[in-house]
Amino acid sequence: MAELKLPEWAMREENYKPSGxxxxxxxxxxxxxxGVLLHIRRQAKNVMNxxxxxxxxxxxxxxxxxxxxxxxxxxxLLLVLTGELVLxxxxxxxxxxxxxxxxxxxxxxxxxxxxxxxxxxxxxxxVLIPLKTFLTVMCxxxxxxxxxxxxxxxxxxxxxxxxxxxxxxxITLKYIVLLGEISLEMLYxxxxxxxxxxPMKKQAFSGVLGVTFLKSREMSExxxxxxxxxxxxxxxxxxxxxxxxxxxxxxxxxxxxxxxVYSYIEGAFL
Amino acid sequence: xxEFQDVCYAYERIPVLQHVNFTIQPGDAVLLAGPxxxxxxxxxxxxxxxxxxxxGKYLFYGREITExxxxxxxxxxxxxxxxxxxxxxxxVQLFCGSVEEELAFGPQQMGLPExxxxxxxxxxxxxxxxxxxxxxxxYYLSGGEKKKTAIAAILTMNPEIWTMDxxxxxxxxxxxxxxxxxxxxLKKSGKTLIIxxxxxxxxxxxxxxxxxxxxxxxxRIETL
Amino acid sequence: MHIxxxxxxxxxxxxxxxxxxxxxxxxxxxxxxxxxxxxxxxLGIGAAFSFLSMMFNVPLPGGTTGHAVGGTLLAxxxxxxxxxxxxxxxxxxxxxFFGDGGxxxxxxxxxxxxxxLPFTGWLVYSLLKKYLxxxxxxxxxxxxxxYVGINAAAFCAAVEFGIQPLLFTDGVGQALYxxxxxxxxxxxxMVGHITLFGLAEVVFTTAxxxxxKKTSPELLQTxxxxxxxxxxxxxxxxxxxxxxxxxxxxxxxxEWEPEELAEQNFVGHALGYTxxxxxxGFSFGALFPDYSVAGLPDAFGYILSAVIGTALLILIFKVxxxxxxxxxxxxxxxxxx
Numbered sequence: 001m002a003e004l005k006l007p008e009w010a011m012r013e014e015n016y017k018p019s020g021x022x023x024x025x026x027x028x029x030x031x032x033x034x035g036v037l038l039h040i041r042r043q044a045k046n047v048m049n050x051x052x053x054x055x056x057x058x059x060x061x062x063x064x065x066x067x068x069x070x071x072x073x074x075x076x077l078l079l080v081l082t083g084e085l086v087l088x089x090x091x092x093x094x095x096x097x098x099x100x101x102x103x104x105x106x107x108x109x110x111x112x113x114x115x116x117x118x119x120x121x122x123x124x125x126x127v128l129i130p131l132k133t134f135l136t137v138m139c140x141x142x143x144x145x146x147x148x149x150x151x152x153x154x155x156x157x158x159x160x161x162x163x164x165x166x167x168x169x170x171i172t173l174k175y176i177v178l179l180g181e182i183s184l185e186m187l188y189x190x191x192x193x194x195x196x197x198x199p200m201k202k203q204a205f206s207g208v209l210g211v212t213f214l215k216s217r218e219m220s221e222x223x224x225x226x227x228x229x230x231x232x233x234x235x236x237x238x239x240x241x242x243x244x245x246x247x248x249x250x251x252x253x254x255x256x257x258x259x260x261v262y263s264y265i266e267g268a269f270l
Numbered sequence: 271x272x273e274f275q276d277v278c279y280a281y282e283r284i285p286v287l288q289h290v291n292f293t294i295q296p297g298d299a300v301l302l303a304g305p306x307x308x309x310x311x312x313x314x315x316x317x318x319x320x321x322x323x324x325x326g327k328y329l330f331y332g333r334e335i336t337e338x339x340x341x342x343x344x345x346x347x348x349x350x351x352x353x354x355x356x357x358x359x360x361x362v363q364l365f366c367g368s369v370e371e372e373l374a375f376g377p378q379q380m381g382l383p384e385x386x387x388x389x390x391x392x393x394x395x396x397x398x399x400x401x402x403x404x405x406x407x408x409y410y411l412s413g414g415e416k417k418k419t420a421i422a423a424i425l426t427m428n429p430e431i432w433t434m435d436x437x438x439x440x441x442x443x444x445x446x447x448x449x450x451x452x453x454x455x456l457k458k459s460g461k462t463l464i465i466x467x468x469x470x471x472x473x474x475x476x477x478x479x480x481x482x483x484x485x486x487x488x489x490r491i492e493t494l
Numbered sequence: 495m496h497i498x499x500x501x502x503x504x505x506x507x508x509x510x511x512x513x514x515x516x517x518x519x520x521x522x523x524x525x526x527x528x529x530x531x532x533x534x535x536x537l538g539i540g541a542a543f544s545f546l547s548m549m550f551n552v553p554l555p556g557g558t559t560g561h562a563v564g565g566t567l568l569a570x571x572x573x574x575x576x577x578x579x580x581x582x583x584x585x586x587x588x589x590x591f592f593g594d595g596g597x598x599x600x601x602x603x604x605x606x607x608x609x610x611l612p613f614t615g616w617l618v619y620s621l622l623k624k625y626l627x628x629x630x631x632x633x634x635x636x637x638x639x640x641y642v643g644i645n646a647a648a649f650c651a652a653v654e655f656g657i658q659p660l661l662f663t664d665g666v667g668q669a670l671y672x673x674x675x676x677x678x679x680x681x682x683x684m685v686g687h688i689t690l691f692g693l694a695e696v697v698f699t700t701a702x703x704x705x706x707k708k709t710s711p712e713l714l715q716t717x718x719x720x721x722x723x724x725x726x727x728x729x730x731x732x733x734x735x736x737x738x739x740x741x742x743x744x745x746x747x748x749e750w751e752p753e754e755l756a757e758q759n760f761v762g763h764a765l766g767y768t769x770x771x772x773x774x775g776f777s778f779g780a781l782f783p784d785y786s787v788a789g790l791p792d793a794f795g796y797i798l799s800a801v802i803g804t805a806l807l808i809l810i811f812k813v814x815x816x817x818x819x820x821x822x823x824x825x826x827x828x829x830x831x
Contacts, residue, residue: 006458014427018344082801089808097813186361195351207365
């Protein structure tokens, strides 16, 4: 092959003096995306002693949330708070911080929303609502941090959620990660090539989104074909090697105790 | 020009680079070689200012590249113009509506005059034989065409230092041969090339030396 | 020994707080340098021990009560600076959530229990340990250290109480704040601490130390340490036992409510007035005053308070320790993992 001849401008050294342009939007999207991906990846690694059925935990959390929302007594909320704080103690510091921050933000928000009601002279029980928000958010975050998502979604089977629904959930989660990684790399590439004033930030950004979308369509089509190649007939068989265990029984007992305490505090026995 | 001083880096507490030292002079053609997972991509990411050494220093023209420095807008733009990066997966690099726009993206941003931008786009298209693709959307090109478009998009920015991550992947033999010629031409015009590769024979005839990473994540410099 | 608000003049509080500022500053610096990250989160468990030990009220004939502090134990386990911080945080939680010890008097309480106590205790312990190198000797050193430590702290508290009537009186000669001079406050405080409360501190310190030596000896080493089930077990056991602290009726010396104070007869007869500085003083409504929860039985509220306090301390130290960056060991072989 004949020797390649570079154009004249490509042989020179580029004498480039950039003028200032802000592209915080790239950095910000990068950070956000990285945050979400990091969270999902970390979440998938949560294996905090999940012996026993995830469904048991799901049910337990459901009961706790129900009672928390239902109570009219501060004392019961305090009891729930105590329990949740103790559970938090067994988690790593960064996780604790994340959970508390989310819960506090939720509480703050609900307090703000309720502020007018307070001035209009509503029932005194209304002051409990921000605390209830705090507790329920914390409860769900603890569940979320202690079980990987795929285990959680799988546990939905016990409650006879249709298979196809669970499968879609799983695939969605997987694709959030895959596509997230692609768009993360794209944003990096955009950042590397954003060497000056970019008058078309929106176009570049929508380009990133567009390619991500196309990629997702392509991937889902490919996956469907791959599934057909693996004898997919439209049915999702149930595969679950787990049975009810001691831990689930323990959870059940504590749930019953909680219900008893709830009725005691609410005065059902009086 | 490029100097790694005792650079260490870890992903999630697992070291991928341990005490890497090397210096690259302007005009050098360097290969980064070694098995999968020995830190080739990590070195490229550090070179592009996407991540920063966990320990040790990376100096660019004697100036240490730190997160703080790269947050300085003018410097980081200048730096990204100096160092061009061709990603392993061209999909992530192409986001414009057409090949033409893709090539014009860099020079337009640099604020070059309209006719200069046009000239560069035309030259790059001619050089890489992209004439038939110029109005096509990059996403729908074949693997080899995408790679060429990605390379052309970096070429129009005319960086001093070219970094490439596994440029041979997804290229057929003809395109691989073309790539070698292209790299030779770049080297001849004084550009610095830093290329990661698995291929033992690739670029042996024009590369000056290679940095061999072993599974202990140490780097050794080998002349060719 | 928790001095409530308004027993000390605001100026005394300010002085004590000012004294503590450099101490805290140095302690934070030292802990940052010397205590490894994983041990830092253990410090929260240590602080929880201290918190719980302060909930076990020991009654003394004559109607007053007292308790152990556990500061020397923490100093032995984590070093005096870390102990200082741990007790400080425990005191802060007590003041803020449980109304135990004043908000204004926080500096003074920290000076006594978070500074004087662990440092004195630790000094005595390390001096004695040099001469008593046997295993038994270490317990003896720990016992003496903790005993001297808590007494030194009580003495400081007594002096702080005692100088109030000397410095601050109104026109009629009635005290503005704590009405008892040194001749009354020192004996009154010290009697309890030289005898029962000092003993409680000794028993608490040596017992926990012995338990930890047996169950998690790695805790006593300076290097890496892990929280173990036995640690949490001991905490749980202590929490369940806390209602025993309720058995001690009466109020600790110097911790009466202002109205209660008028009836005290330490000057030979009932005091007969409430010092004006206390009547119109600063008041702070804690979340669970005196470790009780409205709407729940006392014992249950006490346990709940103990759990919340313990959990808060562990959480605080764990969160703080997560801010310290992990040191990554670049020397370790990748294949050894």
